[in-house]
Amino acid sequence: MTQLTCFKAYDIRGKLGTELNEEIAYNIGRAYGQIYQPKTIVIGCDIRLSSEDLKQAAIKGLNDAGVNVLDLGMTGTEEVYFGAFHLDVQGGIEVTASHNPMDYNGMKLVRENARPISADTGLKEIQALAESGEFADVVTKGATGKYNILPEFIEHLMTYIDPAKIRPLKLVMNAGNGAAGHVVDAIEAKFKQLNIPVELIKIHNEADGTFPNGIPNPILVENRESTRHAVLQHGADMGIAWDGDFDRCFLFDEKGQFIEGYYIVGLLAQAFLLKQSGEKIVHDPRLVWNTFNIVEKYHGEAIQSKSGHSFIKEKMREHNAVYGGEMSAHHYFRDFAYCDSGMIPWLLAVSVLSETQQTLSSLVEGMIEKFPCSGEINFKVVDTQLTIQKIFDYYAAQKPTIDHTDGVSLDFGAWRFNVRASNTEPLLRLNIESRTDQNPKPMQDYVDELTRLIQG
Template identity: 60%
Template sequence: MSKLTCFKAYDIRGRLGDELNENIVYRIGRAFGQFLAPKTIVVGGDVRLSSKSLKSAVTNGLLDSGVNVIDLGETGTEEIYFATSFLQADGGIEVTASHNPIDYNGLKLVRQNSRPISADSGLFEIQRLAENNDFPVVTQRGQYKQFSVLANYVEHLLSYIDVKNLKPMKLVINSGNGAAGHVIDAIEAQFQAHDVPVEFVKIYNNPDGSFPNGIPNPLLHENRQDTINAVLENKADMGIAFDGDFDRCFLFDENGEFVEGYYIVGLLAQAFLAKAKGEKIIYDPRLIWNTIELVEKNNGQAVMCKSGHSFIKEKMREINAVYGGEMSAHHYFRDFFYCDSGMIPWLLVLELLCTTGKTLGELVGESIANYPSPGEINSKLIDAKAAIQRVKDAYEKNAINIDDIDGVSIEYSDWRFNLRCSNTEPVVRLNLETRGNKALMEEKTTEILALLRK
């Protein structure tokens, strides 16, 4: 029995060849079928060159387990979330490596009602079955069909806004040659059909798994420049860039400035609370002050939850939160089966630009000034635990609050920080914010990184 190293805390991800190949993925399909005993599963895949053959392998694994498969074709992850619930399937599988390097791929799994399957809800049991590779004989092979839910999915996306609110706007949209292009085209067609005066300037819109313009990961500074240039050249009102499977979108203001996901959480919280007072909003422990202030100011209830999609989705269901946001640009919506979407956020922000008459820079400017943050800073460390402990020892004695909900968060009256090990990469992540003091932000960031990397 060979150990499969591609199973992570939230999904399956690995280097092509040794960690992930058609044989392994076929076994995962069989294991998924045995674990869930589903009747019907929806499958889709991103644009990576390996996704088609891996999707075919996982499909065959499911079919050989007696499971019916609905193949959605080339999709982003959230199309699988949507189709699983919309078609009332028993689960879904997206073949994607999102923003990982080109020689990687992976699988994201959900069960009925688009609920995530992760480490604490069956993923390691699926791993065990796949490793054992000892599957029962199934007499009746499942049935296979291809089907598209694109029109229904786009109709659902547009239900979050009132298109009558939309005014003349110009948007730069960078799909990064990933999976987002076909959805952007479909939304654009709907806008045109309803005479919505929003113009799309599309860059890298065609899917291309060789990623000629770099892996679609707008968190990398070098991947932002093309979006920035296009915003400035076209005098656009906003720039939008997606990662590979478009479950995250990243926004740029009218001056081409990248807007950290943290400030978008506060913005979307306000948008929901403007429509329904008293709702619960979930936020993660990495950066918090701006979100708490805006939620409370708008008569909402701010609820902290450990970061990570499975934790947030579970918490949202538990307390029936209308919206949840992570500063990493994952945004979750009650009406989207408590799942994350990269398409809903920019539509909501577009509507806000039109209804408030403000630019994106104006909408987030005050928050950025009130709670400056350098953004998430990653450090590759040999002994991450010891490094985090070293920082904790240095800062905990005068702190007014310390919590370990997610890594370690240490708070003073005028600044705070969070340090945590990544669940998906071998790095320690630092997030830090101050109360309106940029110089203090820079000083403390430098200080902590020096201690951390000593």
Template identity: 85%
Template sequence: MTTTLTCFKAYDIRGKLGTELNEDIAYKIGRAYGQIYRPQRVVIGCDIRLSSEALKQATIRGLNDAGVDVLDLGMTGTEEVYFGAFHLDVQGGIEITASHNPMDYNGMKLVRENSRPISADTGLKDIQALAECADFKAVEHKGHCQKYNILPEFIEHLIGYIDPAKIRPLKLVMNAGNGAAGHVIDALEQKFQQLNIPVEFIKIHNEADGTFPHGIPNPILPENRESTRQAVLIHKADMGIAWDGDFDRCFLFDEKGQFIEGYYIVGLLAQAFLLKQKGEKIVHDPRLVWNTLDILEQYQGTAVQSKSGHAFIKDVMREHNAVYGGEMSAHHYFRDFAYCDSGMIPWLLAIVVLSETKQSLSSLVEEMIAKFPCSGEINFKVQDTAVTIQKIFDYYQAQKPEIDRTDGVSLDFGAWRFNVRASNTEPLLRLNIESRRDRHPQAMQHYIDELTAIIQS
């Protein structure tokens, strides 16, 4: 008997606990992964959600029953599983995480050897089909599971992104949001002390706590930024860093406590790479593009556009051997990290830039923000995303904008542009607007109001 599983999304697995995702479904996913890819050994880890450990154990049972040996990394962020999948002698990895989704959700991120992503286009649908029909083959030898502590090796890798001797004295606020990042922050703090790197860590909400006493860690939501902002101001810090639950995204705050949109961090990191090596390829998503293109023109980089979402970005980066890829949603991808996204590497690169330029973070990004103001991502709950996107397109078609359909619809009017797309992970419509300040200095709110009215009409 075939059961329809609704937890399979475009590039990972996310579902409501109990109905869309439970231990039985997790077992079937592990079993299907093992039967389809037939790896000898994989790594697995889980975030701090209260349901994650049980889902992880069920997935391990499925993998073992498919004949796969498992290295259990324990409580980890997604990028520790990515690191394990390309650093260790394994042929894949699974992280149990719902990232920033609500409390009653969980999910999985799956990779193959060398951390190659598994998305709807590259095998996730095959896993779904086999998990749904449960046509599992018996194996001669079941796999076994052993615990493995990858943290020391992961820390050594991260330290490789900086030159300890060149880091100037800095004070950093670190907000793990009670998610999975705290143990890595603690280990990095210890390593910085051993290497005499003059950086002071001010840690808030550092303890891993699956009840999330301060709310789901998702600093992209304005209401979740205040504790980081206040800590930066109180401690007179040079920068604030906040992470989401599985810490594959980090969010930066300048020394004034101002949240820096991920869009401008893409420009900053692209600049950092191109200062070292001109002509490198940089991958970006279509939601907000003008600042990134401007930076690449200034520093002689080559822009490559990709559909939003980690699986798509990674595939495009591999295809073009891009040194860096960035999404405005605060996902940052690195060639030296097997093209995977990391929430730790961006802030390490940021302190390198702060040290080398001797500038503040606010001064490094203020010109970008002034030239290309943006709305930040605005989310809408709508009945039908496809119908709403078509309604928006029909409204603006007469103005003859440039049209790009890489992801959702992007319309470019010269003085301003916007992208509207359906979320791959939640039932939401996502809107991003940017403009050229020299053309229409005060127009952003007008664009926001106009599009909001169309969407909500």
């Protein structure tokens, strides 16, 4: 029995050839089919050069386990999520490595109604069976057919906006040569059909698995310049950039400034609460004050959850929350089976820009001014728990309010921070925020103090 190192906390990701290959993909498909015994599932893949072959291997494994497969072709992760809750199927698989380097690939797995399969909800069982290869004999093999989910997906996306209320806007769309381009084209056609006065300026829109403009990952500062430049060059109202499987989107204001995901959570909470006050909004504990402020202002209810998609989705289901947001640019929606989407956020932003008649910068600059944040700072440390304890001991005398939802958050009234161990790497992740109205100290002073403490 070979141990598979491609299984992670939330999905499957590994180096091609050694950690993930067609034989492993076959075993994963076969194990999924044997454990869950779905009648039919949907499958799709991103644009990476290895994705189609891995997808076909997984399909063969599923068919050999007696599962029928609807092959959605080249898709983003959320198209598979959509297929998994919209069609009469019992699960889905997306073959993708999202924003990982060129020599990686992976898979995201869901059950019926697009419920996530992660380490604590079945991924370990799939791993054990894929490793052992002890597959049961199946009398009737499954069949595979192709299915085009795009028209239905676009119809669903249009339910998040009111076409009659959209004002004339110019948007830069940067698909990063990933999987988003075909959806951008379809939305553009739909806008024209509905006479929505929005002009789309498309850059790096062609899907290209060689990634001639670099791996699509707008969280890296060096990957933001092309979007920023296009916004300024065209005098656009907003810029939108996606990662490879477009389950995360990143927004730039009309000045070309990249907006931290934290403030987008507030903006989208506002979008939903403008439509319906009293709704519940789920957020992660890394940065919270702006979210509290917006949710209170628009008469909603803020609910805190541990970071990570399976925790957010679970918490949203528990409270019937309309929206959940993480500062990492993952945004989740009740009407999207509590799944994350990279297409819904920018459509909602267009809705807010139209309804408030404001620019994106004027909507977020107040938030940024009131509640400045450090952005996420990562430290390589030998022992994450020991370092967290050291930080804890250092600040104990100041008697902060302490929260253990995820890592540890210390709140001093005028400023607060969250520090936690990464789920996937030997890193300590730090986020700091402050209240300008109570705090004369610049953010950098807090960053320097904690950096000295962590590295000292």
